[in-house]
Amino acid sequence: MACSVPICYLLHRVTADGSESLLMEPDLASALTDAVSDPVWRVVRITFGRQTVLEGEDLETAIAERQIA
Secondary structure (H helix, E strand, C coil): CCCCCCCCEEEEEECCCCCEEEEEECCHHHHHHHHHHCCCCEEEEEEECCEEEEEHHHHHHHHHHHHHC
16 A cells, blocks of 8 residues: 655755765654754755755755754
């Protein structure tokens, strides 16, 4: 049975060498915390199911605010 309701946020991440990774988080706050936790990875977008939640300048602003907190 397929479930069409997303159950987690996904961080779409890349490294300097172009490696890509997805990291699952239960909520947006946890996703932003993980976005700043490892400087090796650069988060390029956060999605929830097919919906892009944060990307581009909005993502950069949210990450900068998380780093200050």
